[in-house]
Amino acid sequence: MYVTSRDERRHRSETAILAAARELFAEVGFERATIRAVAAQANVDPALVMQHFGNKEALFAAATQWPGEHQRILDATPDSLAAAALDDLLAHFEEADDRGGAVALMRSCLTHPTAMQVMRDQVMCERQAAVAGKLTGEDAELRAGLFAACMVGLGMARYLIRLEPVASASQEDLHRLMEPVLKALTE
Template identity: 35%
Template sequence: MILRSAREHFAAHGYERTTIRAVAADAEIDPSMVMRYFGSKEQLFDAALTVDLQLPDLTTVPPGELPELMVRHFLHRWEHAPVDDALLMLLRSAVTNEKAAGRLHEVFARQVAPALVTALGPETAARAGGVFSAQLLGLAVSRYLIRLPAVTALDTEDVVRTLAPAIAATLGIAR
């Protein structure tokens, strides 16, 4: 219950504006209990940062299908994630908190990069993986955090149709 409350607060307000008191109030416990279990706001934040991108197995995906598959996967992940999703919390917090930025980098380095190596080989993954990640994170920030009207107005098919070719170009994949 504490971690759920913490994730909701970190996702909604970021690290800087989340307080132990607010987390405790939502969890219907005394703030001292949060401190007892987690020790500090930083340790609570650490505990709340577990992210699994749930990437599909890309070993059998033809390279030409990879961009669309990944755009669809991330759209689905964002649009069907629970309110207390740790990835949303990380994105919102990474802008102002170095620890969150480091953890977000780690998530992409440990989950996305190996998936790209599996699908495209180490050279392509090393050359284009960062820009590929930036494209997906840019979509997430503009659609789910900033909520740019021109981006939120797009349905899933519009986003896929628009972004997949750009990702294919980034990865050097002929479509």
């Protein structure tokens, strides 16, 4: 009996695997998340995961792509840089469709070589460069780097370590209190 097309089935299981992988990688990191657990959560055989993604590294890479877009920062004026960067962070962690992907990358970025490289070279360096391009005065690169460091610290404290009351603070409070902080680096 005809139930679902092949493409549909394939696409559905791939989506399920990817969602399960994102969730588990985000929760416990690369090492502690097992193919078997991902498969179980996706209601699928472990071997199917391999068939779709080849190996665990590739699954991780597919599950953690951080939206490279940081248009907000590129569009900002020197004066709105702080607000733009905060919006960029909040968007990635609280609004994006593949929200878990950002947490997953960050969770493993201290212990997984590729994740660290992506975090440094594709996430932080790019944003640092975008910020530095808008800065005047001395130490533009270093100030932009410290800017990025503070943003990462905020992200980790709020979304991974869940330090209170940072984790539960409203977006408004974060903007209100962090913008002056970041502006000390941009002015």
